[in-house]
Amino acid sequence: MMRTKKIRLLFTALTLLIAATFLIPSSVLSETEKPSYKIGGLFSITGPTSFLGDPEKKSMELAVEQINKAGGINGHMLEAVIYDDEGDPSKAVNAASKLIESDKVIAIVGPSLTPTTLAVMPMVQKAQIPFISCAAGNKIVQPVDPWVFKTAQSDILAVAAIYAHLKSQNFKKIGLLTVANAFGESGKEQLVNQAAPFGLTVVKAETFGDKDTDMTAQITKIRQDNPDAIVCWGTNPGPAVVAKNIQQLGITIPLYQSHGVASPKFIELAGTAAEGIILPTGKILVTSLLPDTDPQKKVLMDYTAAYDAMFKTPVSGFGGYSYDAIQILAKALNGSDGDKEKIRQGIENLKGHVGISGIFNFSPTEHNGLGSDAFVMVKIKNGKWELIE
């Protein structure tokens, strides 16, 4: 009896040993054989703009995990080093120098905001590191810097989408109501600059504070000039208050909002006042409404499903910026052997990349790569989004 037990034990030990030599070391070896590519992430994960940074951080983790599961890039695994800048430019600079000096990353994705991105840019230019920002500001890629790219749609495209729709309705006079912060100022600049090419006249431009409680005074002032439409540019909750105020005043002038409120939260906040409002949005918000012929539909559905499965929270319209950045980086890394100049050229020469925010076509003079198809116009009807052709 004792003997058979001993033999059995010996056998078990032996099989385990063999299995161990075959299975475990092989995976360990392949990882140690080729060093992983370290990629820096820099987002405003906490603080007032965490609604951008938090989904961006999650999407970066998701993209990195997906790539690693598929075997990495030429056998190299990706390793994400992510820091939080809290939306503060000075913290962003500190974190960026940490990424460059001590973590020695080969590329940086982020930051989430235009001010933080502009603060970090001089450093990445000096260190010559491929840098893909997730911020919307047009100043990031105009003028073009060889090392700086961005994946978020510019204000220019959003304004162009709104104005194209206004033009199709034969509207001539518009009133502007923009929030008094960086987002509103840059929107206002584009709204004013692009009006003339679309045959529009800005009859009145008013602003509101992002913590203001009532905008009826501004709206009354705009109404005096009888515009054909009112364009409001801001992020929640201000634009929801504007929508409510317009409803309360009984104004029937069509209201256009910016992509800054393109989330279900806006409909929730504005309630019945949201009815009939028209706004531009990235396609992620209306994935299920897109026709099957849309080249982005499959990418969007896969991303939404993967994000849901990994984080158990509904997908946000902003996470796609970092997801796109990592996917673009992965394509550029392919065959680059980690050489920064090769990665940079790889991004610059990338054409037809179907991403979350649109279809990217980079070139030495175009470092955002998105076209006007990155935005679709939607109308809010019965508390739901409705696609406008």
Next chain:
Amino acid sequence: MQEILQYFFSGITNGAIYAVIAIGFSMLYNSTDLINFAHGEFVMLGALTMVTFSGPFHLPLLPAFIATVCCISIAGLLFERLAIRTVRFPEPIVLIIITVGASIFLRGIGMLAWGKDAYSIPPFSTHPPLDIAGAKLLAQSLWILLIVLLMVACLHFFFKKTLTGKAMEACAIDKRAAWIVGIPSKLMVMLAFGLSTGLGALSGVIISPITMCSYDMGTMLGLKGFCAAMLGGLGSLWGSLIGGFLLGILEALGVGFVSSGLKDATAFFLLLFILYARPGGIISALNVKRF
């Protein structure tokens, strides 16, 4: 004409919001000689607690309202007991800095508990806006107006006619003297905090159908409310009321006749001018000594 009336109504809506917060500042100052810079955060907590009670808990308006005010009053009592009374050398400046610290702390709590999104509360009545000579006035604005007036009248009665109210005022004049004549001054201060934070919660609940609410709403509201209280004369309840409406109407007229970009600047410039002419505020200037 219609425009001017609309600016005026817009000012009344905002003014009522500022006034209701200013009264919270004044009431506490009246009974403790303290300025609670965390008052705006209690307004925020009130609004967000109301969101929770009326949303996930499905309480009807009135019970949710009462539960919210009670909860925040208790929070105010705790705040006084844990952060204010335990101070070893209760110099006014030390206590004021504690309230500033508390406001940052409470904002953090609000962010963790309710997240960073904004919420909205449905208005108390679904009555359409009133149309007066072409200008619109919100039903909710009337609610705020009514509640504010009621609040001031009740507080006025409380401070002038009831023993507890008089005892509270006595504590503010001289704590030690009040204690010598047998007034439980510690209890009075605690009660004053409970009352003022309860008022804050009430303000939050009645204004958020108009303003929406989020964890960071308190700072700006607190600041505007404080300005209104200063303008009217800190410590005077009717003064706070007038100060609030004046600030709101000045802002609205600033938007209408100057520029919306200069809205706050216009209002604050006029505020400075009024304070220059009457350093004690509008009401206090009439009677130099408050008591």
